[in-house]
Amino acid sequence: LLSLLAPGPPCLLSAGTIPSSQVLTVPGHDSVLWVDAAAGVAGTGYRGNLSDCAAAQPFATSATGLELEADHYLLYLDSSKHLLRLDLAAPGATPVSMRDADEVVYRWAYVPGEDLLLLDMTSVFDTAERLYVLRQPFLSK
Secondary structure (H helix, E strand, O other): OHHHHOOOOOOOOOOOOOOHHHEEEEHHHOEEEEEEOOOOOOEEEEEEEOOOOOOOEEEEEEEEEEEEEOOOEEEEEOOOOOEEEEEOOOOOOOOEEOOOOOEEEEEEEEEOOOOEEEEEEEEOOOOOOEEEEEEOOOOOO
């Protein structure tokens, strides 16, 4: 994949085999991101540049389910099922939590036209699994 985007010698990103479901390319932000773990399992998240062969840097010690939303926000769950966001457009950005630390997110979906984030989650204060909507999660931040 990298040779199609930047022809030349191949660039070794990872010593092991990474399932394609764990790899996300974001050419607009010169990034390739992956989780060094079996598919569906949380592992170390890495970010490499598409334009050079520099060593990839970890962005998270625990990540799974990488998805790009609103053109530059990487959303993922950690091993504790906290929903985290990394702004790929901000150099040196660190992941931030999208929800309170006591909330557990099982699934989410983003509706771009409406800028809505749908969350299937629970809280330590209300252990019932419920569906919530977060309006304008990216426009307001």
